[in-house]
Amino acid sequence: MKAIVMSGFGEAEQLVARDVAEPAQRPGWVTVKLEASALNWHDVLVRRGLYRSPLPHTPGADGAGIRTDTGEQVVITPSLFWGKRTEAPAADFEILGDATAGTYAEYVSVPEECVLPKPEGYSWEQAAALGLVGITCYRALVTRAALAAGESLLIVGAGGGVSTMAQALGCAIGADVFVTASGVGKLDRARASGASGGVLHDDDGWPERARVLAPGADGFDVILDPVGLWSHSVRALRPGGRLVVLGANVAEQVTMDVRPFFFGQYSLLGTTMGSPQDFSGLLGLIAAGDVPPPTIDSVFSLNEAAAAHRRLESGQAIGKIVLRN
Structure with missing residues (x-):
C-alpha cells in the first residue's frame, strides 16, 4: 500500500510517499481502507519530533473509510487505549499516529472500539475531519x-x-x-x-x-x-x-x-482528546441534526501531504485540511 513515511523529524519535506506493507491482522483490531484523512496541529508536532514517534513512521490521527471485514462505512476516533475511567485516560493512552502507525495511508489498523458509523450525509472529507477536533x-x-x-x-x-x-x-x-x-x-x-x-x-x-x-x-x-x-x-x-x-x-x-x-x-x-463514550455522545448530537459538518478549508492528495502541512503551518486555513486517497 501507499503511505506517507517520515524517516526523520523536521520540516514538511520529511513527509514522503512510499510503498509499505499493509497492516497485519490481529485480534481485537480492525483494518480500515481509508478514503480520506485529515490534518491536525498535533500531526505537525509529531513531524517535528515532540512525541518521539518511532522512525520510520506514518503520522495521522484522523480518518474515515471502509472496514475491510464488514464493508461498513466508518469514522475513526483517534483515542487509543482510553481505559475504564471516564475522568481521565489510562496510563497507556495514546493518540493514533503517535506511536501507532496513523492515517496518512491507504489502510490503517485500529482497535475495534475506535471505529464508529460514518455520520449520515457526511462526505468522506467531512467524516475524516470529525475525529480529533470533534471528540x-x-x-x-x-x-x-x-x-x-x-x-x-x-x-x-x-x-x-x-x-x-x-x-x-x-x-x-x-x-x-x-x-x-x-x-x-x-x-x-x-x-x-x-x-x-x-x-x-x-x-x-x-x-x-x-x-x-x-x-x-x-x-x-x-x-x-x-x-x-x-x-x-x-x-x-x-x-x-x-x-x-x-x-x-x-x-x-x-x-x-x-x-x-x-x-x-x-x-x-x-482536557485533551476524549473517550469512545465522548465520541458516541458527539455522534448522537450529529444524528439529532444539531451539528453541521466540519468546515473544510482545502483538499490535497495523499502524495501532497507536505504541501498540506505547509498550508496548515501558514495559519491561513479556515477549517480542516484533508488528504484524499
Missing part, C-alpha cells in the same frame, strides 16, 4: 465544562479546526458564542457561521474588550482556550466562570496572579 471539543465543552443552553462561550483563536468545531458545538447546545481572532476576515467568517460577535486579539487589551461583549458585560460563563493564553483568557471570565484549556501552540508556560484567581471563584479545567 476534543465535545469533551471540553460538554463532558468537562458542562456548557448549557443560554450560557455564554468565548473561543480563543477563531479559524482553526478546533475553534470552528467548538463554535458549531456551542451553537448546537444553545450557547451564545463569541470568538477572538487574528484578523478581520476570520472574525467575519465566525459571525457568518453563527457567532454573536468577537474581538481581535492583536494586543494585550483584548480580554477587557471581549469581556464587555458578554451578556451583562461582566465576562463569559465558559472560555475555551486551545492555544495556552490562560493568563489573558481568565481576565475575560465572569466571577465563577470556567476556563477550559486544551492546547499550547502559542504558549507552553503561563504565569498567573493567584489572588485574583481564587477571589474570582474561577474553575480551571484541563
